[in-house]
Amino acid sequence: MGASLFRNPMALGIFALALLILLANTLVIVPETKQAVILRVQQPRGVVNRYEPNEEFGRTGAGLIAKIPLLDRIVWVDKRVLDIELDNQQVLSTDQLRLQVDAFARFRVIDPLRMVVTAQSEENVINRLEPILGSALRNELGKREFAALLSPERGEVMNNIQAGLQRVARNYGVEIVDVRIRHADLPTGSPLDSALERMRTARRQESLTIQARGLTQAQIIRADADAQAASVYAGAFGKDPGFYDFYRSMQSYRRTFGADGSEPTGETSIILSPNNGYLRQFQSGAGGN
């Protein structure tokens, strides 16, 4: 029977196919990115390629494994860092400011067996952790003033949220790697508008302050210059006030009567009395009195 069987290509093909199906149901390749939970008759038997911190690739449990066909079932659990996204959470801070927060958490399944038992799949884990992340976020941020979000205190807030989420995540065999706020914005509408209005008024005030300060400074500079000039004048003219009076009056006459080269705007008629000092010689030159 055996010999004839192997001479018939058809039979050979069927045999090969059967062998193939058997092999395919026995041998399983576990890739580096997956953890395999083996269920024997729906009873958890163990985990292959479970996540270990700081393991080196190549030394992990990934590779070829054998299972009992038909009895063993494999549930795949992602070994990589997975992600929970949380968008548009409305948060009310203690000073009654509304905030719109997008946050995310990154997690790993570190106990796939527990995860499979409690949540069946990563998606279910995400669906269950999402609302918890949301409430942790609202609680933590609702305990603080708006300004705390914009301060170094933010780190502490995040740590609290992560710790709160971790407490729940442990039940699913999940480790929370990181929780972060992606956006924290003022919702559009009145909160945003009032913030913008505040910025506007602050800028206007700044404009006015700058203007006033500029004018003041300019005035001070001018006054200083005047004072300096005055002291220069005083230093020079103070040597002989009498002569200064005379000299300056001469200068003044030249200027006011247009004798210094400038064109005076009005014409001048001078009516002189013969007693004028300038005409002294003019008077007496005829023969003297």
Add this chain to the structure above:
Amino acid sequence: MLNISGWIARAGVLRNDNPKGPWGGGNKGEGGSPGEGGGPRNPWAFPPEGRRGRSTTSTSLDEFLKRARGGGGGGGGGRPGLPLPGGSSIWWIGAGLLVLLWVLFTSIHSIGPEQRGVVTTLGNYSGTLSPGVQLTAPSPFAQVRKVDVEAIRNEEFPQGSTADNLMLTGDQNIIDLAYSVQWNVRSPENFIFQIADPEATVRAVAESAMRSAVASVTLDQALGVGRTVIEAQVLALMQQILDEYRSGIRISNVAIRAANPPAAVDEDFKAVNAAQQQAQANLNQARAYAQQVIARAQGEAAEFDKIYEQYVSAPEVTRRRLYYETMEAVLAKSNKTIVESGDVTPYLPLPNAAARPAATPEPQTPPVVVQGGAN
């Protein structure tokens, strides 16, 4: 050649009707690098009795075998119950040829200079290929995923060029920030095995890091001098977070492309700038005035000093000289009327005393000296 690929495609079809199978596409890391045809090829797909029913496979196979034998007839050697003489040897040659081709195609890998090839042997990581032509065990025993480690990938924020990207600064103001993050792959193994969606991860981490950095500075710092500080902070923080994830990603650069106040308040910011310019202009004017005034004072003082030296050496003469010179100059330029003093009271028709233009009537006070328009 075409035939081979056709056959491969068919093998793919076969593979896909059993996604949970040992070499199903589902359990290979998705998002393979380009040029990599997804999952492995099923080496067991060439028996004519595929699960799809014989018709499809056997026709393609028959065709293939015909070609393999130089288009010779005698196909259909695999008809059930009709073992042809020599048919089986043709089968074996065909099968051997297929195996040979499959080995050739799946065990020689050309890794470009910018690439690394991450090799998994039966799913287990077994090394990284350097650039060049490299040999591995054939698929499905060894899988190679090529990763470009040199290419700098760029993430732009905000993603649309027109969108604004408002964030809160530490002094509760709002700033509109556009920035970009450049990154590349540092560790191809980690990049493939540790992170489910690298690009989304980089983006999320970048946004988070940028916002926390901006929240630690004031608006004025973010608009002005603080930019480089923010960039450096974001780069360091992103790298730290991504290393925590063991992502194998290196952040090479964070650049703030534009930092502006929100469009709604832009006008008032410009007004501040205008006020600053105006103030600067005022100051400049004042400084110019100051220089003029002081220079003039110094000039006049110097002039006076010179004259005074002469005066001191000969007071009376200098005084007289100056007086006459002045009077000469002054009286030469004006109309003069000399009135004898004494008992006669002269009648002075003042308007006629000087041929003044009527256009500028002067106040008719009777002073001794009437002067118009002092300089």
